[in-house]
Amino acid sequence: MNIRGVNTQAVFDLDVIKEIVVRSKDTPGAMLPILHEIQDAAGYIPAESVAIIADALNLSRAEVHGVITYYHHFRQQPPARHVLKLCQAEACQSVGSAALAEHAKAKLGCNFHEHSGDGMFALEPVYCLGHCACGPSLLVNDADVHARMTTVKFDALLQELRGTK
Ligand code: FES
Numbered sequence: 001m002n003i004r005g006v007n008t009q010a011v012f013d014l015d016v017i018k019e020i021v022v023r024s025k026d027t028p029g030a031m032l033p034i035l036h037e038i039q040d041a042a043g044y045i046p047a048e049s050v051a052i053i054a055d056a057l058n059l060s061r062a063e064v065h066g067v068i069t070y071y072h073h074f075r076q077q078p079p080a081r082h083v084l085k086l087c088q089a090e091a092c093q094s095v096g097s098a099a100l101a102e103h104a105k106a107k108l109g110c111n112f113h114e115h116s117g118d119g120m121f122a123l124e125p126v127y128c129l130g131h132c133a134c135g136p137s138l139l140v141n142d143a144d145v146h147a148r149m150t151t152v153k154f155d156a157l158l159q160e161l162r163g164t165k
Pocket of ligand 1: 087088089090091092093127128129130131132135137
């Protein structure tokens with residue numbers, strides 16, 4: 001798992017979403033499987049999906065939107081090019097991951113579960129990456145774990161990922 005994964009944005013196709021909804025709408029508890037399948041296909045849950053799902057499942061748009069926003073797993077915008085998952089569990093907290101998180105948020109201009117202003121980075125908290133002795137730990141694109149992360153190393157990593165280093 002050492003590929004510097006780059007998420008590609010799926011081309012949004014309304015017909016694909018309609019087909020997913022029609023195929024699954026009559027199965028019990030259809031909402032979550034539909035949302036998962038749409039996200040797998042499109043890379044996120046396009047806003048237009050809400051009305052299609054609501055109509056098919058005989059729910060209000062607010063109910064569908066509520067489920068999408070309840071689960072952080074579901075993205076409402078195309079995936080960022082790079083996903084940074086910063087460990088916030090106890091061992092990493094004890095060696096400065098909270099301060100590092102504040103630095104990352106300031107540097108990227110976003111909070112956890114959000115994208116940087118340029119859409120290039122998503123910042124997510126995780127709760128233990130299994131590298132507790134080497135914290136703070138940072139996982140990049142579900143591929144590379146960076147150990148003993150510091151603010152200086154974080155800034156250098158951003159430059160590297162932006163291709164400006
Ligand atoms: S607590 Fe951070 S890697 Fe385990």
